[in-house]
Amino acid sequence: MYSKIYLRLEPLGLELVASAARGVGHDVRLIDLQAETHKDYFRWIRTWSPDAIVFSCNYLANVPEIIDLAKATRVLLPDALIMVGGHSASFTATEILRHGDGSIDAVLKGEGEPVIVAVLEAAGQDRANLHRVPGVQTAAGEGPRPTFVHSLDAILPARDLLRHRRKYFIGVLDPCASIEFSRGCPWDCVFCSAWTFYGRSYRTKSPECAVEELSRIKESGVFLLDDVAFIQAEHGMRIGEMIAKRGIKKKYYLETRGDVLLRNKEVFKFWRKIGLEYMFLGIEAIDEQGLKQFRKRVTLSQNYEALEFARSLGVTVAINLIADPSWDRDRFRVIREWCMEIPEIVNISINTPYPGTESWRTEARRINTRDYRLFDIQHAVLPTYLSLPEFYRELVETQRVLSIKHLGLAALREAAGLAVGRLLRGQTNFVRMLWKFNSVYNPKLQLADHQQPVQYEISPPPEWEERIARGALYVHAAGGRKGRDIDNATEAFVEATRMGAEQA
Ligand code: B12
Ligand code: SF4
Numbered sequence: 001m002y003s004k005i006y007l008r009l010e011p012l013g014l015e016l017v018a019s020a021a022r023g024v025g026h027d028v029r030l031i032d033l034q035a036e037t038h039k040d041y042f043r044w045i046r047t048w049s050p051d052a053i054v055f056s057c058n059y060l061a062n063v064p065e066i067i068d069l070a071k072a073t074r075v076l077l078p079d080a081l082i083m084v085g086g087h088s089a090s091f092t093a094t095e096i097l098r099h100g101d102g103s104i105d106a107v108l109k110g111e112g113e114p115v116i117v118a119v120l121e122a123a124g125q126d127r128a129n130l131h132r133v134p135g136v137q138t139a140a141g142e143g144p145r146p147t148f149v150h151s152l153d154a155i156l157p158a159r160d161l162l163r164h165r166r167k168y169f170i171g172v173l174d175p176c177a178s179i180e181f182s183r184g185c186p187w188d189c190v191f192c193s194a195w196t197f198y199g200r201s202y203r204t205k206s207p208e209c210a211v212e213e214l215s216r217i218k219e220s221g222v223f224l225l226d227d228v229a230f231i232q233a234e235h236g237m238r239i240g241e242m243i244a245k246r247g248i249k250k251k252y253y254l255e256t257r258g259d260v261l262l263r264n265k266e267v268f269k270f271w272r273k274i275g276l277e278y279m280f281l282g283i284e285a286i287d288e289q290g291l292k293q294f295r296k297r298v299t300l301s302q303n304y305e306a307l308e309f310a311r312s313l314g315v316t317v318a319i320n321l322i323a324d325p326s327w328d329r330d331r332f333r334v335i336r337e338w339c340m341e342i343p344e345i346v347n348i349s350i351n352t353p354y355p356g357t358e359s360w361r362t363e364a365r366r367i368n369t370r371d372y373r374l375f376d377i378q379h380a381v382l383p384t385y386l387s388l389p390e391f392y393r394e395l396v397e398t399q400r401v402l403s404i405k406h407l408g409l410a411a412l413r414e415a416a417g418l419a420v421g422r423l424l425r426g427q428t429n430f431v432r433m434l435w436k437f438n439s440v441y442n443p444k445l446q447l448a449d450h451q452q453p454v455q456y457e458i459s460p461p462p463e464w465e466e467r468i469a470r471g472a473l474y475v476h477a478a479g480g481r482k483g484r485d486i487d488n489a490t491e492a493f494v495e496a497t498r499m500g501a502e503q504a
Helices: 012-023 038-048 060-076 087-091 093-100 112-125 127-132 207-215 233-246 258-263 265-273 288-293 300-313 329-341 358-362 388-406 409-424 429-434 443-451 488-497 499-503
Strands: 052-056 081-085 106-108 136-138 176-179 182-184 202-204 221-224 251-256 276-284 316-323 345-350
Touching (some): 012 052, 012 112, 038 060, 052 060, 060 081, 060 087, 060 093, 081 087, 081 112, 087 093, 087 106, 093 106, 093 136, 106 112, 112 127, 112 136, 127 136, 176 207, 207 233, 233 265, 251 265, 258 265, 258 276, 258 488, 265 276, 265 300, 276 300, 300 316, 329 388, 345 388, 388 443
Parallel strands (some): 052 081, 081 106, 176 221, 221 251, 251 276, 276 316, 316 345
Antiparallel strands (some): 106 136, 182 202
């Protein structure tokens, strides 16, 4: 839903996988189903007849769509090698193979760059033994844990393979490309699977390579994909200085934590000077009780101080609040009132346990739907205190108030100016976004989504446990301290602020 209105971003992970495969001599094509249709996909499959088709499944909600596409592809190309990779696929490999019912040959877990090369090579020799390759799971078994790409500098994304680059945007950054300066996250928040995927590692791209890649990007806007931007101040500063020196002029969007922002103020100030426009801060809750629920080791006053500082930079700040299904009408009202008092853009998501997160195993409430499509943090998958229709009415009303707030009269006046500029350049994404809210956010539609027939059911979480062995959640093996490319002072800062610190 979110991506129908506010943004559509290039699939950088898939471009990297494509680049790795192309690098060893394969003829590779890429189709982004955010920007093209199933009809386009089938036209390609029929006319080109590839030997292998790989789907990227980062988002759990996309599992049914991918299974159906794989099944239809199998009918058209009975001998093709059909595989699925990506973030969510890595946590649900067994289920995906089961749902595929023979249509999916393998699930590729972990980082795609090494596994795609290895699995295509293995397929050329002995297709029955793919499951011996690290990171590969097939109906016949599962290989060793996936390996990491040896350096983030090694492979540049195949940006040239996407046919509709002008369709990527976020808000006024239209058009917008994506880039990563680092990969992984050293923190360990209970509701997040970014750290479990990468085994709590954190790797960085060299500033030289990062800036060279940036200089080749044609789009004026750039979305920085890092989970937490500029954890290590020197790394962020060095990249910033090199951008300034080379005279690269772009507008940037990034996401970071409030405590990182306060620790590395100078870096963010510098980035403001070289084009930082938007910042997304994960605030999650506005009271101590809420912060405790998400086990955020950050105090309310730190959150407010971070907001204050972000405002002082003059960037547009967006924050995220997590609505819990236990919320009553009063709680929604308080949130609406609070949000109207602050200048920031507020995004509300619903507390959703995902496979691969700690919450998936430790959340005492049981999920009340097994429909993958509802796991998009815009639907309630845990029991609600209010009746479901009422919960959605309150939620959508809150989102509507917030949307009108940041697209209110003053904002609309400003937006009108920006819109004309973009239309003159033929960029229409931003302008379309302005009018779409009511057709996408509608409590009746949300509710109707719960009534759809469910063909593929997600496996429920295993028996509830209060505490779990965190290592069991990892896709990539944990490298411990040496897997984190941060200095000792930053490691100590992370230790003091991470959620699981007391269990380490
Ligand atoms: C950037 C980002 C976004 C961007 C997406 C940009 C895009 N078009 O891809 C935006 C802002 C749109 C977004 C939205 C959402 N996101 Co998001 N997002 C991320 C984030 C921070 C980074 C992803 C990324 O691009 N990384 C960099 C690239 C290089 O890595 P990558 O895509 O993971 O690809 C690598 C591997 O996954 C793998 N791989 C990927 N595809 C394939 C395919 C094959 C064949 C193979 C072999 C390998 C492979 O190899 C790649 C290279 O190593 C991740 C957190 C994370 N670190 O993963 C969350 C994350 C993926 N998002 C998440 C969520 C919850 C959402 C939203 C639902 C939130 C919302 N507000 O509504 C929406 C859903 C959007 C949708 N389409 O349905 C969750 C996923 C939950 C889940 N299990 O489904 C994550 C894990 C964050 C979290 N805190 O838990 N997101
Ligand atoms: S800081 Fe927490 S929520 Fe953010 S990416 Fe890291 S583990 Fe996930």
